[in-house]
Amino acid sequence: MTSKTIGAKSPAKQQEESAPTGRTRQRRPQEVRERVITAALHAFATVGFEGASTRSIAADAQVSHSLLIYHFQTKDDLWKAVVVNLAERFAISRVDEVVASGGASARDRLKRAIRKIVTMSAQYPELHRLMTIEAHQPSKRLTWMCENLIGEQFEFMRDLISEAQREGAVRRADPERLRFSIIGMAAVPFSVSAEYQYLTKRNPFSKIEIEQTIDLINALIFVD
CATH class of the missing domain: 1.10.357.10 (Tetracycline Repressor, domain 2)
Structure with a gap:
């Protein structure tokens, strides 16, 4: 799997850019990840890996491109995070409802x-x-x-x-x-x-x- 690092800014710069215009509140890292993963899932499921753009995903997630890169250094990393997130949701359902069903x-x-x-x-x-x-x-x-x-x-x-x-x-x-x-x-x-x-x-x-x-x-x- 090819993996090209897109480039990154300092964490302090990421937090500065992640704040909404006119606000001083900074987004929490988990919130940023969830927003990006949700936007990336829609992109990968609609236009595929090759057609998806990290810039368009960042825009859909309403975060800066540099902040997306801080959390997911490559598009491959982001794709894997999306798939793992989905797999974990299905696995939780399987373990809770099926495997742990006793006799x-x-x-x-x-x-x-x-x-x-x-x-x-x-x-x-x-x-x-x-x-x-x-x-x-x-x-x-x-x-x-x-x-x-x-x-x-x-x-x-x-x-x-x-x-x-x-x-x-x-x-x-x-x-x-x-x-x-x-x-x-x-x-x-x-x-x-x-x-x-x-x-x-x-x-x-x-x-x-x-x-x-x-x-x-x-x-x-x-x-x-």
């Missing part, structure tokens, strides 16, 4: 996992958009994601599906293909929300649509 059956744990994947996809539709851009061809960024983040989630879902199949709860099909099918059904209505709403006249982000998406996946994956 629950694989069927019940998989149903909870599906619900979380759908609700998180609705909350962060940019994730699937970003993944679609990155995953359509080999790249160092894709390799990094698979080795550091996606691989563990992929194995977790595959093994959980296999366990549920052994219980007789899930249709007999390749667990890896089923994992991709679940991700696609869970994410596509939200990642192509404009098309979905235009054709169906329904808002995919509405509570009833989210529940119906979950119900559809369950009906196709599980054995009655």
Whole structure:
């Protein structure tokens, strides 16, 4: 992965430039990072890594370019921070709701996992958009994601599906293909929300649509 340092100013200068016009209040570092990560996620999910500009991201985040560089020295660093932030949100959901579920059956744990994947996809539709851009061809960024983040989630879902199949709860099909099918059904209505709403006249982000998406996946994956 190529990485070119953009150049940086002193921390004192960063704080000076980060203050809004006409105000003396300085933004806290965590606030700056969150604003930049949010803006960067939108950029990377919309125009991809190559099309995204750190200057436009800084403008969208309402921080100075030099302050963005102080927190993320390269665009590669910023991209990784965005992906890690998303992965941590999904991992927290998985651990809290699925893994730490005691003696629950694989069927019940998989149903909870599906619900979380759908609700998180609705909350962060940019994730699937970003993944679609990155995953359509080999790249160092894709390799990094698979080795550091996606691989563990992929194995977790595959093994959980296999366990549920052994219980007789899930249709007999390749667990890896089923994992991709679940991700696609869970994410596509939200990642192509404009098309979905235009054709169906329904808002995919509405509570009833989210529940119906979950119900559809369950009906196709599980054995009655």
